[in-house]
Amino acid sequence: MKLTFTDSPLDFAGLQRGDKDWIFDQQSSREAQAILFAGADLALDEHGEPMVVPARRTRMLPLKSPGLVFLGLEEGKPWFAGALEEGVAQAGPDFRISAMQAPPHLACIFARARSLLMWHGRRRFCSNCGGENTPSDGGTRLKCQSCEMEHFPRVDPSVIMLPWSGDKCVMGRQASWPEGLYATLAGFMEPGETIEEACARETMEEIHRPVISASYVTSQPWPFPSSLMIGLMAEIEPGELIPDDDLEDARWFTRDEVRALYEGEMGQKFPKHFSISRLLIERWLNGET
Ligand SMILES: [Zn+2]
Structure with missing residues (x-):
């Protein structure tokens, strides 16, 4: 699917x-x-x-x-x-x-x-002069009536990655997530960086591990409200994880531990086809990096 x-x-x-x-x-x-x-x-x-x-x-x-x-x-x-x-x-x-x-x-x-x-x-x-915007192109663009600046629907690219090393992967959890849920890391891209650089920066910021190499897997529009999730597998250097303030915890997981986590209730709540996070996790469980 x-x-x-x-x-x-x-x-x-x-x-x-x-x-x-x-x-x-x-x-x-x-x-x-x-x-x-x-x-x-x-x-x-x-x-x-x-x-x-x-x-x-x-x-x-x-x-x-x-x-x-x-x-x-x-x-x-x-x-x-x-x-x-x-x-x-x-x-x-x-x-x-x-x-x-x-x-x-x-x-x-x-x-x-x-x-x-x-x-x-x-x-x-x-957003330039505070004038009133008027839609055109069926509402897929706006033009300011005062300064004539055109505005286009925004898309916010974000990297979402599953860091791994050897036969273990790293997942984190935020305090607001359902109890027991661990998943991939993610963050918005910044101006002036490539997708791979964003992946390395976010991984360093979130768990304090350097990325050795990152490979693009797939992307997904994410309408909350207008992200584009760019999914990657990230091989990282093994070692101690230091989660940043956004994360309540981050841990190394074996395949058996990941399977145990996503079998049963957690797997029902987060179906395989709904998010890139699950897709990356399934991919890693199948031995693909
Ligand atoms: Zn204007």
């Missing part, structure tokens, strides 16, 4: 979406659907299901600025998203739960919707 939020069925229609008339036609199409959000989570309909409605029907609904945002075409059928004003609909469970329960193609669509809507929620005004 593919990682959640990857293998999106959407064609973002980058060549067409700059045309206002084309966007209007898509929105008016009988086939156009809209997924609606209540705050950071999916809005629920009267049956307790995610509120997916014909896009044309949203004209009667109170949507937050900028209204409907174009997501893309799924086999030619347009998808839009909108954020309902407070109190209009019940919010679903935490978005992670909704995404885990959704069919994979819908989870991708929901994720793109969430990242774009949360970006709009925070970018009504220009």
Whole structure:
């Protein structure tokens, strides 16, 4: 099974979406659907299901600025998203739960919707001059009406890695995590560094071990709100771990210990296909580095 939020069925229609008339036609199409959000989570309909409605029907609904945002075409059928004003609909469970329960193609669509809507929620005004931003390209870009600066949806790259040496790996835990959970290390990339340098820096900061070599495995959009997780296996120098303040603990694990940890309840809570963390751990358990 593919990682959640990857293998999106959407064609973002980058060549067409700059045309206002084309966007209007898509929105008016009988086939156009809209997924609606209540705050950071999916809005629920009267049956307790995610509120997916014909896009044309949203004209009667109170949507937050900028209204409907174009997501893309799924086999030619347009998808839009909108954020309902407070109190209009019940919010679903935490978005992670909704995404885990959704069919994979819908989870991708929901994720793109969430990242774009949360970006709009925070970018009504220009970060350069404070002027008002106006959407274009179906809401996939904004332009300031005062200084004309263009603003694009942000993506925040993060490295996520499983450090290993010999036949052991290192996992850490944060105090806020469910009891007993240990997982991969992760951190945001900084300006002026490569993916490999970010991996080495974060590993040094978090557990105080030098990285000998890092190899890229795969990536995953992570809509909380708009990260791109870049997964790596990191061979590190063996030795004592000194966890930084973000971590409550970090430990060396054998394969048997990792298997014991992820069999049973922990494995249920964090399904294999949901996060890169599990994918990297499974990969290491299978002897691939
Ligand atoms: Zn401006």
